[in-house]
Amino acid sequence: STPRRTRAQSSDDARRARIVIMMFGLNSIVKTNMPVAPGRTLELMDIGQFCADHFKIQNVELQSNYFPSTEMSWLRDFKTTLDRTKSKVVQINLEFGAGLNMAAESPSGRLQMIDLHRVWIDKAVFLGCTRLLLNQGIPTAENKALLISNYQAVASIARAKGILVASENRNAP
Numbered sequence: 001s002t003p004r005r006t007r008a009q010s011s012d013d014a015r016r017a018r019i020v021i022m023m024f025g026l027n028s029i030v031k032t033n034m035p036v037a038p039g040r041t042l043e044l045m046d047i048g049q050f051c052a053d054h055f056k057i058q059n060v061e062l063q064s065n066y067f068p069s070t071e072m073s074w075l076r077d078f079k080t081t082l083d084r085t086k087s088k089v090v091q092i093n094l095e096f097g098a099g100l101n102m103a104a105e106s107p108s109g110r111l112q113m114i115d116l117h118r119v120w121i122d123k124a125v126f127l128g129c130t131r132l133l134l135n136q137g138i139p140t141a142e143n144k145a146l147l148i149s150n151y152q153a154v155a156s157i158a159r160a161k162g163i164l165v166a167s168e169n170r171n172a173p
Contacts, residue, residue, distance in 0.1 A: 048087030093133040103137025
């Protein structure tokens with residue numbers, strides 16, 4: 001290997017290190033927790049190997065609803081499998097049903113929403129994932145103060161554990 005080839009390889013590796021494969025983009029082949037179909041052949045456990053082999057990319061972004069289990073034994077096996085391919089989860093998109101997103105309104109719903117996010121924050125820490133995408137629900141002028149308060153509560157818990165939170169601008173009126 002010549003010095004020029006080594007530098008080019010390092011440059012390519014550095015560029016690929018900034019790219020993330022979004023699992024949702026592979027939705028048509030994802031088997032885990034999805035309706036049965038002949039084209040669905042990819043188990044979540046194999047995502048690191050799949051992305052490394054097919055795209056030469058080690059960073060993945062996952063939807064929370066793809067996880068077949070959140071038990072620590074499954075997560076440990078998943079992390080071990082990811083580590084074998086030097087892959088890592090860089091973002092988990094938290095997709096919870098209505099009432100468990102940032103627009104949770106009732107006091108009990110808000111507490112459940114915060115507790116559920118706290119659980120996923122801990123799972124992200126275990127997996128070495130540093131960012132969570134929070135589902136904002138449906139923002140309205142009427143629930144703006146509530147959304148801000150809910151985001152602040154979850155972001156505070158996440159920040160204390162070294163996790164960044166993000167949100168997307170969809171479902172806006």
